[in-house]
Every structure is written in structure tokens, then in C-alpha cells.
Amino acid sequence: MHNFDFVKPATIADAVKALSAEGAQALSGGQTLTPTMKQRLAAPSLLVSLTGIAEMKGVCMGDDGLSVGAATTHATVAKEAAAHYPALAALAGGIGDPAVRNRGTIGGSIANNDPAACYPAGVLGSGATVVTNRRRIAADDYFQGMFSTALEEGEIVTGVTFPVPEKAAYVKFNQPASRFALTGVFVAKFKDGVRVAVTGASNNGVFRWAEAEKALSSNFAASAVEGLTVSADDMIGDLHGTPAYRANLVKVLTKRAVAAAQ
Amino acid sequence: MPKDHGIGASSKRREDVRFLSGRGVYTDDMALHGQTYAVFVRSNVAHGRIKSIDTSAASKMPGVLAIFTGEDFKDVGGNPAGWLINSRDGTPMREPKRPVLAHGKVRHVGDAYAAVVAETYNQAKDAAQQLADDSDIEELPAIVDMKKAVADSSNRVHDEIPDNLCFDWGWIEDNRAAVDAAFKSAPHVTTLELVNNRLVPNAMEPRSSIGEYNPGTGDYKLTTTSQNPHLTRLLVAAFVLGIPENKLTVVAPDVGGGFGSKIYHYGEEALVLAASRKLGRPVRWTAERTESFLTDAHGRDHVTKIEMASTKDGEILAIRTETLANVGAYLSNFSTATPTFLHGTLMAGPYKVPHVYVNVKTVFTNTAPVDAYRGAGRPEATFSIERIVDKMCRELNLDPFEVRRKNLIQPDQFPYTTPVGLVYDTGNYQATLDKLIELADVKNFDKRAAASKAKGKLRGMGLSTWIEACGIAPSNLVGVLGSRVGLYDAATVRVNATGNISVMTGAHSHGQGHETVFAQIVAEKLGIPESSVEIVHGDTSKIPFGMGSYGSRSLAVCGAAMTKAVDKIIAKGKKIAAHMLEAAEGDITFEDGKFSVAGTDKAKTFGEIAFSAYVPHNYPLETLEPGLEETAFYDPANFTYPAGAYLCEVEVDPETGKVDIASFTCADDFGHVMNPMIVEGQVHGGVGQGIGQALLENTSYDENGQLLTASYMDYAMPRADDVPFYTVDHSCVTPCTHNPLGVKGCGEAGAIGSPPAVVNAVIDALHRGGHTHVKHIDMPVSPARVWSAING
């Protein structure tokens, strides 16, 4: 690891200001960034911690849904969202191991937008709104492919607001080594329709499976997905699974998520 | 009542007090005055010609003290292979030099070609990066696939070795014609091609070494993560650096696991010693995890075609194998013995097979060196045999339990001479098979299968009856077979004046629990409390000699040496007692810690004898020496042959291909068991590694020789929830006939016997589920592979 300076501001405004310095980078739970720095693949000269900002932390139920501060850890979401949005809490509780969950945050996860991460499926599948220091971004516009988001230079995620569905479930199939999602499917049934978001499978990052959404919106049962096929084009092929294997998982896990959401 | 101390008691592991309370002292924990840091510059291409290394910029960087390249070591010796193997035609193996730092060419990703020593670790890292940037390495086509390597002479790992072949070994070559004839006339022949997947050892503690040179005395000290400090001393001293053995001490302090990878001497150890000599300061190095992945000696990596000739009712008539064994870019110390004498000699398994022929071609590739890893050769043999027995049963529609029972060597046939050169001294393979069938509740399998089916899962059961050979020996035999070292061991038992004891053993404990078990044995033999016995290991300046711990040899060989030394102590104690009690030496008996004159109540305690040995006020010094300390060397008469039967039940999710281990049952015969708790722990660990190999661990190089699985993001190690609660039994005992403790060794058994049980269970589950087209799935049997097999 190279040397760096470290600041821990108490407000969003101070954080944004600190981040405008040359070579500055936001640090949240550090579960992605610090390993990268240790391997000398990243060398920010200034780390701006976001975990000392009170308004970016915590889980709170409001009129427009469940709001989660960007610097809220996975462990906190697993605990505090359980009463309001059990499927989201379960997703958070299934990320990594206790050490990762006690440091890693939702903001860090969706800012990073790893193609195998869990939160992107939860955020997109819920049709949540990503809140930044500048604007509110619909999940459908926020995720823009592997490791790529709508965030602009100097923009940080400050929170995520989730509309709470009637029924929902996330089913994750572990990549055997990392235990990130080899494929994960988040299914959410709202009054006005069903959303299905898939992570881990596509070369284009998290995506919505439109055909399944349509079928499930008229019949919210695993059998509704049975007749659908998932194309293996654009699916990830690696050591842990071929594109065809991942395409199969998308369908199998969607059925299981629907069954679990009943 | 189970015993609560001494031999056979489950004494708690005394070493765990320091390990679990954070008070172990590992190499990297040691801080030394004036210490400096070495960082290695490693090749990022699999194969390349070193055109130039410009050290000028790096050497001027802050804190840099010295830079080394292959040029600095070109005139010192190479790190040798421990066994010289001859090819079938009698020619000796090809043995390229393995230099301290690569010179001329780099031969695998991670191959170190330079090193920087600096005041701090970060300074050394920075300079190493600079040096890498200033090195001109011309990339050459990588040789990765073994079949291509032997077929293509134009591309060579070592320029002087045209077909990348180290040797082409036939075992036993003279039997080849008879074996071929048996196949020609056989009623049935089963054929299977399989891969025994390459494994990264993944010891919890990465390799670490500290070199110290004292200019005042000319003494060197190497503190290092070794399973085998005397071997390292011998190799560094006599072969590589030419330091006199008496001027070099090698210390292996607490070591966090090895599984074979720390038996060997590595170039980093020589480098830190040479650098400390140059600088007159301690030089230290600890591998980063990536370095462990890239440079620790890997395990397994065989591609095998095995054939089995049998009658239609499953009597095995002959076995024939052809194996390509990867040795990687250089010969690691045991790399040539592992695929040959630890593999080919086991190819009859526990069966009465009249004809066996094994062919092994070892191949150089641009990958990390491959050497012995927990089980070493025997897992490869066992996997091949147990998979093909199962396949034969399927082809002939026979019961795998009955076919094994029919072919197992019978209890009254021991000692049994196999057609592959071993003499199994004792065993009762039926007994362990019967025990297994009972413990695993085989008769109720169908009920469990029905319950699995109700959950949408396919249940299968897989059997493996295995044998292995431990405590590799004797020296006169291994000498004939090509070993360049002897395979005995040594122990010193030092009785202190106050009656407590220090035992210096040539074994090295890196997790096994020797400090507990060896103390149990010595305490029992001498009738004293375990707490009065201290076990000293891992320091060449304290221990008479030793060959370290690997091959499940510690108890069978080192424990035997210790027992011999204790017997000498008792003999000397009798002499002292005879003098003190004014009796004839022949009338003295020793029991329960007391020396008595037979038939009288005259006696001296062990403590009294010890005290008198060091306060010999009235000794007849012409006939009785003061002191009570004895050393013994022990060279075993034969290998030991642990054996057993394993049963694995799996549940397969046919939609995802995921395999869950539902249960795993072991019935082992380890001979006499010294500490049942530790033995059980060894089996748990071994089976856990076997399950890892069978289901998870995949060492994958791409066609350019880049290691794709160089971190835990892609290399899957078994975790707690990947393994079941095991049922482990070792109540079937046929004591080893030729060592004083009657022990056979238990350290590797789990890793040897389990992989075929797992894979057999998966194939069984798929067949029961109607997927009868699946004949074999290569390890690791990952979800994706199972799914592809079902749908393929």
C-alpha cells in the first residue's frame, strides 16, 4: 500500500469539498477499496471517509418507503430493515461474512457496481431511488453496466430509498470461491406489477428480465416462468460457469425467488 | 472407562493454549535488531528470456541496501531433486538446475529473477516495482498443456530438454508383457480417462524466512517455515550455498500448516542467508498470499488413463495405467518420488490383483513446481483405482460393496506381496468395510434417498476402500529406488536432575499435536506425569538429526526413535538402580515409574534414579557413567499400511448441479491409536481437504500460463458449511508388525480415501436420477460441471 492522507468529515458538504482535491477518493466500508490499495492497484493520495457523517447512516421508514443511508453497513440493514423489508434485510445478511457485513456499506456497494454484487439486484429489483449530493436517480437509470454507474465526477451516493413491495425475495447462488453471486435474482411484487432483477449473470451488469416480469405480473407463480427461455448471449462465461449455465440459473433462481416470496 | 492420560487417552492439545491465545511465535512474529526486508521481483509471464535487468534506478531509491539477480548466484549450486528416477530404458531422469534466482530464462509466472533488500518493506516494494519496470523480458510461447509439451520439441521449458520430459517410468517394467497378456485374454475391460486436479496447498501461514549472519563467528541462522529443518540445512549447506553444516542453524518455530508445501527448500531461504552475509544484518521475507499461490509447490496434477481387466462377475485380473504427471517448471525436492514410488507402488490398492503395470511420464511445463501435498501420490493412485472399480461395477451391473469384498486381500493372506513391489505387513480390510456398512447405516439408504427426492434432490452413495503407505522407508530400500537421503529418524531423551524430561525429536509439528502425543507416550513408558515431559522440535542446534514431518511418518518413525531412546533410558536406569539398591542389574525390574529388585520391596522411584544420575557421589565410575540422556536412531523395516473404508452420501440439486455432502463416514485401521481425539481431528482435516479437492479446488492456468485462480476470489477452499459432521471410527486395529508402538499413521488418510468416495457418490446420484449417460466428471465436481454433465 502507498501512503495516503485521511480525513473523516462530519457533513456531506465537507466530504464533497474534501473530495474535490486532486487524488482524493471516497472511502466507505473499505471492503473493496482497501484490498485494491493493498495490491497497489489503486493509490489515492487522500481518503475521505464517509462513515462519520450522521445523515448518511441508518435505516428509516418514511412515506416514500424505506430510506437507507449510504454509509449504513450490511449488518445494520440486515438487522434494522428486517421489520420493514425482510427480503432486503435478508439480502444484506447474505453478503460476505460477518467482518464484511460489519464494515461494508450499501453506498460503497452500489457505487462500485460489481457485476456479481447483491445490492444492485435489490436496488434495481425494488425500483429504488438512488439519492446523491446533487440529485435523485431512478435505479433504472443508475446502473450502467459492469462497474459503471450514472455517478458523475464529485458526486457521491448519500442514500437509497426503497418502495416496499407486497412480496419479495432474493435468491443467490454462490460462486464457490468468492461467494459473491454466481447469479442472484431479486423478485419484487408491487400492486402494479412485478420486477425481476438479475445480478452476476450478464456481461452488462445487473439487468431486469422483462419477459419474466410480464409473465409474473399476470400470474405470480413459479410456473409462470417455466415456459420462458433465457438467452445465453451476453451472459458471463468464466471458470465458474458457462454462459449457458448462467442462463439456466437465471430461470431456476427466478422460480425459487417467486416461490420464496409467496 | 477410557484412559485419562498416557497412551490411548484423548489428552487435550497442550500447544493449543498458545495457539488459541495468540501466543504462538511464528517466523514473521520475530522482530530483530537491525532487520531489513527482502522483496522478490517475479516474472509476470510464464516463459521468457531475460534480456536485461537495469538495476541503476532501483539501487538509488530510498532505503535500498542491495539488489540481487540470477547473475549473483550463477556460480552456486542448484536446489536438487531428492530422488533420482530412471526411465524405462535405464537412462537417468533429466535434472535441470533450479537456481536461487532465475538466470537466463524465467519459467513460470511468479518465478523470482531478482530481489531487493531495503530498510523497510515499502521501500523494498517500491524498488522491486522499479526493477520490474526496468527489466527487459522477451516473452516466449508458454508450455502449459502436458500432452502438447511432450508432442512438441520446438518449444522447451529447459532448452537442453527437447521433449519436456523428465523421465518415462515403468513399474514394473519386467511385468509389462504379462500385464498386456492378461488384458488380451480378459472377459471384460473397463477404461477411464481422468484428471487428478492440481491443488494449491494454502497453508494458513504463508512461507516466511529470516536470514542472519554473524560476522564475529561466521555463523548463519535461518529461521523459516519448514516441516523439515534438517533437510533444509543439508540442502542449503551442502548443495546450494556451500556453508559448512556446523556453521548453519535452521530453526522452524511455530509453523501454521504445511500439507507438504513446507517440506522443501526454496530459493527465498538461500537468498535471505546470502543477503544477510552481504549486509551483516538480518534479512527477512514473508510471502504475500499471491506469492503463496504462485510459488508454493502445488500438488497432484495428473492426467491418467487407467484400464481394469476383470471377469464378468467382477474379479479384478489386471490394472494398467498411463499417467502424465506435471512437475512444473523445476524439480522440487520430492517431485520425482511423488508420482512414482508414492503412486505406482500403490496401484494394486487393497486388492488381490495379480497383474499391475504403471507408466508415468513426468513433464516440465511453465507452471509452478508440483510436489508432495497431503497424501502425495497415494490420493492419485486411490482415486484412479476406486473410480475404475466403481465404473466396472456399473458396466457389469454389479454391487460395489460385493465386488470390493470379493477382491480385498483376506486377513489370513498377510504379509501380502503386491505385484507393484510392496509387502503389506498386516490388515483386515473386511473388518473396516463391515464397520463402515454398519456405521453408515447403508441398509436404510433407500429411505434417505426417498426423503431427498421429496425435496427435489438426487441422493447417491459412494464407496472407497483404500490403502496407503506411510513412514516411507527403509533407507536401504529407498536407496535402491533412487533416494538421495536416508529415511530414518532420531530422538534424544534428556532426563533432567529433578526427573523431568526434554525430548528432542526430528519430527516437526506444524499443527499435528506432537507436543501432546509424544509426551503421552514418554510419560506412559516412564510412569511419570505428562506435564513432566517437554517436546523440543524444529531447531537443528538442539536436535540430534531428523527428517521432519510428512508422509504420516512422525509417530511411526520419529515416535519409534523416541521409544527406542526411552528404552535406553530405562536400561541405564536399571544400571543405576542396581548400584543404588546393591543388586544385580538382571534382578531389576521397571514398572509404573519404579525400579525394584525382583521379589523384594526394595525400590527406587524414577525421580530418585534421575537425581542420583546427576549427583553421582558414590558411582563406580569405571562401570557407571553419570547423567541420564540417550539418543536413538530408528530406521524402519518397512512402510506402514493404514487402510480403511469410506462412504460418502451426497445430495445433488439437478437444476443447479450443486452437490451437498449429506454424510461422510470413515472406518479406518491406523494400528494402535495414541490419542483418539487427535486422530479424529486428523481424519476430519484430511477428509475436509479431500472434499475440497473433489468439489471445490481448481488450479487453473490459461494457455499463456497465467494462473487464473491466484486468489480466494477464484480458488475455492472448503469452508465449514461445505463439510458435514463426520462419523469417524478407528476401532478396527491390526497393529503394525514392525514398529515398537504398532502405529501406522493417520495424517493423510482422509485426503487419500475421500475424493473417490465423493465422486462415486455424485455419479451414483446421477444414475439413480436417470442420468445414466454420465460416466465420469472430473474434479472439482463443481455445480457448473455437474449441470453440464446432466445436460450434455
Ligand SMILES: Cc1cc2nc3c(=O)[nH]c(=O)nc-3n(C[C@H](O)[C@H](O)[C@H](O)COP(=O)(O)OP(=O)(O)OC[C@H]3O[C@@H](n4cnc5c(N)ncnc54)[C@H](O)[C@@H]3O)c2cc1C
Ligand atoms: C470477503 C468479501 C466478500 C464479499 N461478499 C460479497 C457478496 O457476497 N455480495 C456483495 O454484494 N458484496 C460482497 N462483498 C463486497 C462488499 O459488499 C463491499 O462492502 C462493497 O463492495 C463495497 O462497499 P464498501 O462500503 O466496503 O466500499 P469501499 O470499499 O469503501 O468503496 C468502494 C468504492 O466505492 C466508492 N464509494 C464508496 N462509498 C461511496 C459513496 N457513498 N458514493 C460514491 N462512491 C462511493 C469508493 O471510492 C470505492 O471506489 C464482499 C467483500 C469481501 C471483502
